[in-house]
Amino acid sequence: MTLKNTQTWGGISRSFHWLIVALLIVQGALGLFHDDLPRGTISLHISLGITILALAIARLAWRLYAGRPAAVAGVSVAQQRIAAAGHFVLYVLLFAVPISGWLMSDYGDHAVRWFGLFELPRLVAADDAAHEIMEGRHEQLFWVLVVVAVLHALAAIYHHVFRRNATLMRMWRGS
Numbered sequence: 304m305t306l307k308n309t310q311t312w313g314g315i316s317r318s319f320h321w322l323i324v325a326l327l328i329v330q331g332a333l334g335l336f337h338d339d340l341p342r343g344t345i346s347l348h349i350s351l352g353i354t355i356l357a358l359a360i361a362r363l364a365w366r367l368y369a370g371r372p373a374a375v376a377g378v379s380v381a382q383q384r385i386a387a388a389g390h391f392v393l394y395v396l397l398f399a400v401p402i403s404g405w406l407m408s409d410y411g412d413h414a415v416r417w418f419g420l421f422e423l424p425r426l427v428a429a430d431d432a433a434h435e436i437m438e439g440r441h442e443q444l445f446w447v448l449v450v451v452a453v454l455h456a457l458a459a460i461y462h463h464v465f466r467r468n469a470t471l472m473r474m475w476r477g478s
């Protein structure tokens with residue numbers, strides 16, 4: 304069996320997909336509730352956010368190399384186009400959300416460190432006004448990601464429950 308996405312989603316694409324879903328749930332909760340969580344939660348949020356960004360880069364590189372399986376039989380061309388547009392937007396957001404966090408931290412003059420091991424390069428100089436704006440953007444982009452991901456998940460569940468086709472199962476266990 305090949306790891307590439309020929310007949311179905313291969314193990315590498317499936318692992319990336321579900322690992323990133325799980326990390327995003329933890330990450331969203333750490334961001335939203337950091338005020339009520341122990342001090343240091345934001346450092347964990349920043350380190351995890353950079354990890355998600357790195358995973359998104361690796362995932363996209365693998366996806367460009369390994370391709371994608373043909374749509375499941377019976378899915379209309381219109382549905383395939385909508386799904387592809389949704390996947391494209393999800394990839395854009397997987398980059399935009401953490402990069403907006405990185406910019407917010409730099410504008411706020413907080414160094415972005417990864418689990419205390421090393422410091423990431425500064426993308427921009429400190430700027431209070433830009434920090435405020437970027438804080439809003441980071442949160443807005445997160446909620447756009449939530450909305451698109453929920454629609455995407457509902458589409459997958461629709462295919463599984465109502466159309467009874469393999470769309471969800473081939474991303475879940477490859478068959």
Ligand code: HEM
Nearest residue numbers: 330331334335349352353355400401404405408415442445
């Ligand atoms: C995919 C990754 C990420 C997700 C899903 C995410 C999500 C969130 C959410 C939902 C909040 C709460 C927003 C609010 O209620 O104001 C938040 C806050 C925050 N995020 Fe992220 N984030 C991500 C990556 C990052 C990264 C990479 C950094 C920095 C390098 C970062 C820095 C921050 C900071 C500093 C706050 C606190 C803002 C404040 O309330 O002062 N985030 N994030």
Ligand code: HEM
Nearest residue numbers: 316320324327366386390393394452456459460470471474
């Ligand atoms: C934040 C959460 C999510 C993100 C960012 C996301 C992202 C993506 C992306 C970018 C793809 C395209 C395939 C690829 O290039 O890897 C994809 C495919 C897929 N996702 Fe998600 N996803 C999320 C949550 C979910 C959930 C919760 C479900 C199921 C309930 C789901 C089910 C699927 C399925 C079945 C496919 C394959 C679609 C096909 O074969 O055309 N995803 N996802």
